[in-house]
Amino acid sequence: MALLDDAIDASGGLARWHNLSRFTLHLSVGGTLFSSAGHASEFKDVIAEGSTRTQSVRFTGITGGEQCGSFQPDAITIESLDGEVLRTWDNPNLAFPGLGAHALADELHLIFFCGVAIWTYLTTPFLLAHPDVVVEELPPWHENADTWRRLRAQFPPSLITLAPEQIFYFDESALQRRNDHDLLGMKVANYSWAHDHFGGIVVPTLRRAQTLRPDGTVIAKPVLIDVEIFDAFFE
Template identity: 70%
Template sequence: MSLLDDVIDASGGLAHWNGLSRFTLHLSIGGTLFDGVGRANAFKDVTAEGSTRSQSIRFTGISGGTHSGSFQSDAITIETWDGKLLRFWRNPSLAFPHSSSAVLSDELHLVFFCGVAIWTHLSSPFLLARPDVDSEELPSTKDSWRRLRARFPSDLITLAPEQVFHFDPHGLQRRTDHDLFGMNVVHCSWAHESFGGVVVPTLRRARRLDRDGTVVAKPVLMDIEIFDALFE
């Protein structure tokens, strides 16, 4: 079996994933990317409901519980808790500048950023099985983690068009490297749990990566904690 086959099986299997259509998460998102623009509590203790088959996710309870925000590939919306439309962004783009503060201070951009991050986090590694995703295995690391470099098609919105995924000897995704806001970043994932047969890393932290490959311990740029998940 190929590395991709191994990691997909370790996460629950492609046949099982393809039989699902929806997910619901209870989670919190934080980190210095949010703190630095006055959004420290914008995604604390929120509900996210989305599709496993298309890039679509809706956050309820953002901005202190007063707003909802939805991410789709062709539109971002901000609404009141009872569904009144407040703001709308058609055909959003992840053409981020080098400064995160220029983006994440705006609530529409923040929903977009979190939507992309959470949807791809939840959909990996099944996302890598798409026929339009170009992947190749790289040499293993010194700690025996196997690696895949993935190049994503332009019609799939991701945080970076090229990313390197690291998997431990059990086939579980433990790290992802890519460029973001002019930095090299590394997302470390752990505390995997099975929810209805889908294995999900419930903790994820993004840190800066030095040019020599050293992970900078602080600050934590993005911190994701998934408390519960339901797949249907």
């Protein structure tokens, strides 16, 4: 598909991506979903290390730098800095009880949510080339003075995502600028910008998720999720 090919090439290309296996990020994650759940500073200034090939992310420095949290599809763990397992959630499910901020009140749920989100952020658009992901190009979208090309993606049950169906928007340079999907009972638009190069891979270093109106326009406040990537390393 032409748009997907353009997006992958603009982000570094499949050849470069297939030579990689790991990523390390220095980042902060916040927003009203976190503050309303009592976790305003839980993911501030943390290190995220993960696999580019399988769904796996480990966060170091959560809870004020005192603990680590690991996400894998079959288990979530909270550990001390020296590796002692403090809490575990086996066979986690994003459809945990409650909606909105209340769904993230438990730290295990928060680690699961951030693990899914950060892994998806870092692997897109390459993830859309997965053989089990079904993509379809949609008519262009006009936002302010910009025209963005769009892909609808349907993810298989074998991949844990924030929503099984999502719409991705790409600018004139084929860089991702927006991502629409359902989130904990809401419809949201996740904007991305300030793209930078890290080891041959182009990554948006700023992200912001906001609530969507039925007509596809965005409600400016509150900002549900705010992500800033300070540095990234791929190997």
